[in-house]
Amino acid sequence: MGLVATRIALRDWRSFSSLAIELGPGLTVLCGPNATGKTNTVEALQLLTAGSSFRHPRTADLVREGAQAGRADLRLEGDGRVVDVACSVEGSRRRFERNDKPARPADLSSTLMSVLFCPDDLSFVKAGAKYRRDELDAFGMQASAGYRKVARTYARAVEQRNRLLKDPQVDLGLLDAWDASVALGGATLLHARLSMFCRLRRHVRSIYSQVGGNEVLECTYESSLGGGMEDLERDELRDLFLDRLAELREEELARGVTLVGPQRDDVAFSIDGRNARSFGSQGQQRSVVLAWKMAEVAIAREVLGEQPLLLLDDVMSELDEKRRAAMTRFVEGGIQTVVTTTNLAYFPSELLEDAKVVRYGAEA
Numbered sequence: 001m002g003l004v005a006t007r008i009a010l011r012d013w014r015s016f017s018s019l020a021i022e023l024g025p026g027l028t029v030l031c032g033p034n035a036t037g038k039t040n041t042v043e044a045l046q047l048l049t050a051g052s053s054f055r056h057p058r059t060a061d062l063v064r065e066g067a068q069a070g071r072a073d074l075r076l077e078g079d080g081r082v083v084d085v086a087c088s089v090e091g092s093r094r095r096f097e098r099n100d101k102p103a104r105p106a107d108l109s110s111t112l113m114s115v116l117f118c119p120d121d122l123s124f125v126k127a128g129a130k131y132r133r134d135e136l137d138a139f140g141m142q143a144s145a146g147y148r149k150v151a152r153t154y155a156r157a158v159e160q161r162n163r164l165l166k167d168p169q170v171d172l173g174l175l176d177a178w179d180a181s182v183a184l185g186g187a188t189l190l191h192a193r194l195s196m197f198c199r200l201r202r203h204v205r206s207i208y209s210q211v212g213g214n215e216v217l218e219c220t221y222e223s224s225l226g227g228g229m230e231d232l233e234r235d236e237l238r239d240l241f242l243d244r245l246a247e248l249r250e251e252e253l254a255r256g257v258t259l260v261g262p263q264r265d266d267v268a269f270s271i272d273g274r275n276a277r278s279f280g281s282q283g284q285q286r287s288v289v290l291a292w293k294m295a296e297v298a299i300a301r302e303v304l305g306e307q308p309l310l311l312l313d314d315v316m317s318e319l320d321e322k323r324r325a326a327m328t329r330f331v332e333g334g335i336q337t338v339v340t341t342t343n344l345a346y347f348p349s350e351l352l353e354d355a356k357v358v359r360y361g362a363e364a
Contacts (some may be wrong), residue, residue, distance in 0.1 A: 084228050
């Protein structure tokens with residue numbers, strides 16, 4: 001069975017002075033009008049499992065207005081284990097705990113991973129490349145303890161190199177040193193990202209074939225280093241990276257920015273050979289993101305050997321009947337799911353019979 005979330009409690013958190021909810025082992029539906037705190041609850045669940053929030057809030061934003069400090073607690077149970085995870089916030093300080101001991105945000109997903117699907121994700125195919133890169137990296141950071149460190153180290157290296165490129169009196173010897181650092185860090189991140197992408201792609205294509213009927217979905221990683229990167233080892237990627245930096249040096253000095261690397265890459269989708277971003281219908285594009293999120297669940301299961309927590313924030317209202325049915329079938333497969341909605345009619349009555357329904361009032 002593995003660990004499941006059984007109870008979340010919030011105190012002076014976002015819109016809540018106090019909230020405590022028992023979660024079901026299968027489907028828990030948070031139902032109520034808009035602006036009653038349903039998304040705040042989902043955000044807290046994500047923060048306590050992934051170590052980060054899809055809203056990217058300032059720390060102070062998590063504390064209820066007028067309060068000095070806030071706290072979120074989550075209990076996980078299963079296989080004879082009990083794990084308590086907490087996040088306390090005071091001023092600009094955010095502190096995580098696991099079983100009353102200090103924990104790093106990066107450590108939380110090793111206990112229970114989560115996959116979030118929110119309305120913003122429905123623009124996954126049409127949004128800019130950064131959205132898809134961030135999605136891939138955010139999931140990679142949950143799935144691998146080292147991924148977060150690699151991504152952040154590389155981001156800092158690029159920031160420092162860009163600062164140097166903007167210096168009118170740039171020291172070319174120092175720039176050579178930063179080239180080596182950026183190439184190694186970028187190759188390490190790209191190798192990890194490509195590995196995660198290839199695992200996801202296998203599931204995405206298979207799941208899309210179930211959602212999209214006879215249509216064939218292809219996913220391609222578009223590297224700023226060129227094509228065929230998936231078959232290269234890290235050192236080969238590093239050498240290629242160094243060559244491209246040398247080729248682009250004059251242009252980069254003129255523009256003051258690093259023009260090659262994982263921060264410039266993208267993920268592209270095609271359906272039956274046609275670019276999904278340019279020619280895909282809204283329904284097809286939503287099927288792509290649905291398949292992507294389901295693929296993340298499958299990979300999370302592979303990584304931990306148990307089911308992750310699936311968080312669906314107000315997406316059922318954004319999906320048509322066919323795609324709601326696909327999501328329902330997925331939820332019925334036994335994954336613990338917390339979903340927010342304003343309308344229970346989006347769910348089949350037989351699904352609700354076994355679900356835990358939590359009502360949110362007009363005030364929260």
